[in-house]
Amino acid sequence: MTAAAPGPVLVMGAGSIGCYVGGRLQAAGADVRYVCRPRVQAALRAHGLLLTDRDGGRAELPATALQLLDEPAPPAALVLLCVKSGATAEAARQLAAVLPAGTPVLSLQNGVANAELAAQAAPALKWLAGMVPFNVAELGPGQYHRGTWGDLAAQDDAALRPWQPLCAAAGLPLALHADLRGVQWGKLLLNLNNPVNALSGLPLRAQLLDRDFRCVLAALQDEALAALRAAGIAPAQLTPLPPQRLPTVLRLPTWLFRLVAARMLRIDEKARSSMADDLAQGRPTEVDALCGAVVRLARSQGRAAPLNERMAALLSAPRPAPCSGRALRQALGLGR
Numbered sequence: 001m002t003a004a005a006p007g008p009v010l011v012m013g014a015g016s017i018g019c020y021v022g023g024r025l026q027a028a029g030a031d032v033r034y035v036c037r038p039r040v041q042a043a044l045r046a047h048g049l050l051l052t053d054r055d056g057g058r059a060e061l062p063a064t065a066l067q068l069l070d071e072p073a074p075p076a077a078l079v080l081l082c083v084k085s086g087a088t089a090e091a092a093r094q095l096a097a098v099l100p101a102g103t104p105v106l107s108l109q110n111g112v113a114n115a116e117l118a119a120q121a122a123p124a125l126k127w128l129a130g131m132v133p134f135n136v137a138e139l140g141p142g143q144y145h146r147g148t149w150g151d152l153a154a155q156d157d158a159a160l161r162p163w164q165p166l167c168a169a170a171g172l173p174l175a176l177h178a179d180l181r182g183v184q185w186g187k188l189l190l191n192l193n194n195p196v197n198a199l200s201g202l203p204l205r206a207q208l209l210d211r212d213f214r215c216v217l218a219a220l221q222d223e224a225l226a227a228l229r230a231a232g233i234a235p236a237q238l239t240p241l242p243p244q245r246l247p248t249v250l251r252l253p254t255w256l257f258r259l260v261a262a263r264m265l266r267i268d269e270k271a272r273s274s275m276a277d278d279l280a281q282g283r284p285t286e287v288d289a290l291c292g293a294v295v296r297l298a299r300s301q302g303r304a305a306p307l308n309e310r311m312a313a314l315l316s317a318p319r320p321a322p323c324s325g326r327a328l329r330q331a332l333g334l335g336r
Contacts, residue, residue: 005030006162007077012091014040016136016274017108018082020144021152021172023049027059028170033067033076041068043141052139053146054268057171072098078163079105079125081118084278085289088114089121096122104159106130108152110191110274111289112184129180130154131187133238135204135271147204147271150238155180185228186236189243191290192220192308194275195315198285201276201322205267211254212325218247219334223305224294230301239264279320287315307332 011022014036026032036044045068049061072079072095079099083091088109095105101124107114108130115129133150152167154160156176167174177183193208196217200207207213225244228235235243240263249260258265278285291308298305310332314320323331 005077005166007031008033008075010072010076010079011035012072012079012081012095012105013083013087015082015084016138016144016277017132018080019044019049020051020136020146021080021082021108021132023051023059023061023144024170024172025166026061026065027051028166030166030170031067033069033073035069035072041070044068047140047142050143051146052143054148054271057146074099076103078159079103081105081107081109081114083109084284085109085111085114085286086284088117092118092122092125092127096125099125102126104128104157106154106160108132109289110188110194110286112181112188112293114289126157126159128155128157128160129184131180131183133187135267135273137270137272137274138277139270145268145270147268148266151175153177153180153183182234182236183238185224185233186238186243188290188293189221189224189235189246190238192224192294193217194273194290195285195287195311196220196328197273198275198279198315199320199323199328200325202272203269204271204273205265205269208261208265208267209254209258210325211251211257212329214250214257214325215334216325216328216332218250219307219332220291220294220311221247221250223298223308227294227298227301227303227305230303231297275315279315282319285315287312291315307334 008031011018011034014034022032044066045063048063051059104126106128115127119127131153135148137145139145151173153175156178164174196213197207275285291312294308295305
């Protein structure tokens with residue numbers, strides 16, 4: 001299905017999310033250009049772009065149809081900012097150097113503060129916060145697989161409304177929210193599993209079926225929920241379960257968790273966190289944008305979040321090795 005695009009799209013940082021979202025938009029009729037690392041460029045030039053999903057969906061874009069760039073360049077009616085959180089400020093400055101003032105840039109990054117950080121680095125551009133609810137795994141060179149579901153979300157702005165029909169045609173419905181903060185924190189609560197998954201060395205579904213790993217996630221979420229209550233922030237419900245009930249359900253025996261969380265476990269066997277990919281390839285992780293954000297929110301309310309702080313330290317060590325759920329519990333000082 002194709003739709004009229006309001007103008008060209010520039011994907012800044014085309015990794016798993018950028019290639020998947022940009023590729024789906026291109027398959028739906030958009031003029032998309034991809035700014036990506038040499039490794040990704042080489043794979044796309046050799047293999048093209050293959051997009052699949054857990055329900056058998058498939059879209060293929062040949063290498064000759066892909067516009068691959070080393071650096072951002074105009075024109076761009078919309079920029080999708082998909083770089084890792086640690087690269088936000090530098091990417092913002094690069095965009096501001098070549099794009100007209102007021103160009104809308106939608107952050108599709110993990111964490112809750114990237115749009116604000118980008119605005120500080122490049123105030124002339126129009127920065128918009130967004131949220132990607134689904135998981136995308138790189139299965140091979142140029143092959144990206146969506147293993148979970150959910151609709152894109154962004155702060156409501158007139159600049160984004162014309163893009164909603166294209167997003168819908170691409171199979172990426174875009175929901176606009178007057179206040180995105182609760183949605184972002186609802187996603188961050190779920191993303192606290194990213195470092196757990198990365199250290200497990202397992203696919204997401206297999207990791208979630210290990211109670212020790214689930215108990216670690218529950219403890220991280222408990223700290224985050226306490227900080228959110230203190231700050232007066234209500235996280236949005238992005239799963240069949242309210243955020244406040246997630247830690248309790250995660251701690252259930254696995255046989256009961258399978259029953260209570262059956263809808264949560266509708267995860268493709270191939271799905272894994274992007275942080276697991278980063279760890280496997282020796283790249284810096286986004287743990288500071290996740291666990292670090294919890295620590296900073298807690299401190300702003302005169303509280304502590306020691307488990308999230310320890311998790312951030314574990315993922316910041318040089319090439320941490322995969323470990324069992326029991327070993328991770330012990331490393332964080334969690335009892336049975």
